[in-house]
Amino acid sequence: MPMTDQPDFPRDEAHHHGQTTSEVVVDFHEYKQAKNPPPVTFHRRELDQILKVYGRMVGEGEWRDYAIDHARDRAVFSVFKRAGEVPLYRIEKNPKLAAKQGAYSVVNANGMILKRGHELGPVLKVFDKVLKLVET
Structure with missing residues (x-):
């Protein structure tokens, strides 16, 4: 997977929001309440x-x-x-x-x-x- 400045999110989560993986925007409150949030990464x-x-x-x-x-x-x-x-x-x-x-x-x-x-x-x-x- 290529390195980007964007956080890593599973493909299905990106499609769930009607976006491609390179354009994912996640609501901060939704992220904090997620049952299985993605790990913290270095950009x-x-x-x-x-x-x-x-x-x-x-x-x-x-x-x-x-x-x-x-x-x-x-x-x-x-x-x-x-x-x-x-x-x-x-x-x-x-x-x-x-x-x-x-x-x-x-x-x-x-x-x-x-x-x-x-x-x-x-x-x-x-x-x-x-x-x-x-x-x-």
Whole structure:
């Protein structure tokens, strides 16, 4: 299935509303009351931002593997130093926190939230390294 900026909905649900899957508009209250709502996902622009940071960190030898999980309440992009270990960091999207602390957060291996916010870009800046001047 191609990546889009639109949420994923089953075809039959889209046809139920008289629309094609690329034009689905779902009433927020209807979505909240659905018995089996679709999982929270990262949209294309969000994944582009995350993968840009991921690529940089792989290039620096810091990260080597990743996993993406989509659950009912959150989407999680986990990064690993080695496959099979506990993730070094989790980049989480939790829409229920959007009106409060912000939907996006970066969590370390110990479960400590390193940065949280309403926009993904500023939250990902936690991975920007501060350059230090070294005198020779």
